[in-house]
Amino acid sequence: MNKGTVKFFNETKGFGFVVDDETGKEYFVHVTGLKDKITQNDKVSFDIEEGRKGLNAVNVAKI
Numbered sequence: 001m002n003k004g005t006v007k008f009f010n011e012t013k014g015f016g017f018v019v020d021d022e023t024g025k026e027y028f029v030h031v032t033g034l035k036d037k038i039t040q041n042d043k044v045s046f047d048i049e050e051g052r053k054g055l056n057a058v059n060v061a062k063i
Contacts, residue, residue: 005021027057
């Protein structure tokens with residue numbers, strides 16, 4: 001389980017990005033990968049999964 005911060009999340013379009021606290025890498029997150037409702041600057045935990053266009057954050061939950 002990784003920990004990070006929500007960099008951006010567009011509720012209307014249903015996607016955004018999470019930045020990993022340890023590596024600084026940015027991961028795409030889709031609304032289908034959320035456990036909780038998230039907004040910009042929320043601290044979250046997440047798993048990483050291979051998606052169609054690269055690595056995605058999934059099982060995203062607020063800490």
